[in-house]
Amino acid sequence: MTRPRTTLLTGCIALVLAIGATACGGGDDIAAGGGDKPLSGKTVSVAGVWSGTEQENFQKVLDAFGEKTGAATEFVSTGDNVSTVVGSKIEGGNAPDVVMVPQVGVLQQFAKEGWLQPLSKTTQGAVDTNFAPVWKNYGSVDGTLYGLYFKAAHKSTVWYSPDALAQAGVEAPATYDEMLEDGRTISDSGLAAFAVAGQDGWTLTDWFENIYLSQAGPDKYDALAAHELKWTDTSVVKALTTLGDLFKDEQLVAGGRRTALTTDFPGSVEKVFGPEPEAGMVYEGDFVAGVAKAEFGRAIGEDANFFPFPAVDGGEPPVVSGGDAAVVLKDGKNHEAGMALAEYLATPEAAAVWAEAGGFLSPNRKLDLATYGDDVTRATAKSLIDAGDSVRFDMSDQAPAAFGGTKGTGEWKILQDFLRDPSDPAATARQLEAAAAKAYKD
CATH class of the missing domain: 3.40.190.10 (Periplasmic binding protein-like II)
Known part of the structure; x- marks a missing residue:
């Protein structure tokens, strides 16, 4: 009640x-610090x-x-x-x-x-x-x-080192395929394309959500977030396949999948903006800038910049x-x-x-x-x-915590396993559906 x-x-x-x-019963300006304060x-x-x-x-x-x-x-x-x-x-x-x-x-x-x-x-x-x-x-x-x-x-911002892109002779991409191609060009110039923070499972959910929102569209995104659409849907398998293609490409992931699984979020920012860069780009939200500035002294807009997460397969650019x-x-x-x-x-x-x-x-x-x-x-x-x-709110944050917000279980753990071995997107989709069904039922 x-x-x-x-x-x-x-x-x-x-x-x-x-x-x-004015304060109640008085005539002084509260904003100026005077009068009775309620x-x-x-x-x-x-x-x-x-x-x-x-x-x-x-x-x-x-x-x-x-x-x-x-x-x-x-x-x-x-x-x-x-x-x-x-x-x-x-x-x-x-x-x-x-x-x-x-x-x-x-x-x-x-x-x-x-x-x-x-x-x-x-x-x-x-x-x-x-x-x-x-x-x-x-x-x-x-x-x-x-x-x-x-x-x-x-959470739809890809952060990059302007020096790394300039050295590779590439500019901010307009599409997801262009981003991966540019990443391979960056790799050819001496740095890996992406630092991936696989030790923190939440970053992997963000990768998936941006791909899914652009590729499948907002209606399916909303349905999946509410578990009105099963994780075994073909649209989920397609998005996992797209993400898996990135994970499998050794040119694109700094240190490969094994290193990614031992890299936390601050570590992924360090691999791009730290004193000894290992990658040209890191995907995560606007808060990357705070770490790059506070921890590594990068001037935002000069030493560190971003481009919007690009459109996937002809969809709209996502805003998660x-x-x-x-x-x-x-x-x-x-x-x-x-x-x-x-x-x-x-x-x-x-x-x-x-x-x-x-x-x-x-x-x-x-x-x-x-x-x-x-x-x-x-x-x-x-x-x-x-x-x-x-705008679509982070999908994992909309889910029950047992599925979308708990270390070592649910979506975080399953996507970490997928990063370790991205060879079977359909099997990963089945695991996600089983975990989601239990969490939403509970």
Whole structure:
């Protein structure tokens, strides 16, 4: 049962956050730091997967919210297993007010458990105005909006060393076949084409999803993501065959498949942008830039650049995304204040705080692209915004965690086995279907 909300407090918060005008009962400008602040004395607890630099940058957003409203904030990093940690906190009577949920499947799980408060009308209005409808769809369960997507990832970007491509005499390709041909040319010039992070199974799901979305189209992508289409469908076998052709080509994979299976994601970035490059390209999301810059001192746009994941077999170029959604827990001690935080996160003002800090993309269409700190990030953000409703959320993140989000099992493990031996795509499709059928049934 949905808990009643305090109408006066909520209306006051909405007014302050939506227009930054006056505190309830006063005439001072909250944005300027004056007047009574409606959440003074309240503490908003937030849980999420972020750590390190990401946590530090999100704290800047929380600090801006605190400055605006008077609320104190505290952030707890959950690690990757958000559902287990949050579930334990709820059972222990120590539920956070807000959780930044990184997977659609987890958001749906939380909603079905009855843990979530529907987002306020203020947030719903901001989502309708500021976001493409696809983001509302991914934040909703059975027509009710529970999740506000604050941070997005663009997972259809191929990162490359401009020096490597220049040395090979190739330019950014327009099609998948051209990308592989260019990769062989790069290999002939002395570097492998791609660093593949096969030790992290999630990167292999992203490879598959981009190929499948472009090759099979968005309708089948949606059906497969919902398991309304079986993984044994011919379209899946075709996409696995396409991916397997890359894995089998020793010219294309740095160190071959065995090395790829022992390379994690940061290691794959190092093989392209580190001090001793081994490959010319690495496929992954926009967050590659953050690693290349922070760990290896690469200047984004000069030493490191990207091209969009190219179209496969005459399809449309894919735009696969991921993201973190703010949800408000019913059992939080200050869930009205948590609701106010969600309202704030829906504004371009909140997105601008992290955008200025770097390592961030926002799905908020009202955020000025000039806020981003470099041309490459602006181009990545523009590509995500321009894609509108053609964006498709990471398929494995939509699946039950047992299939799409657990190390050593499900899709991650099966695709690692496929990287090890890509000779039988149909058999791999059967394994994927068996694992998916069990996970969706459970």
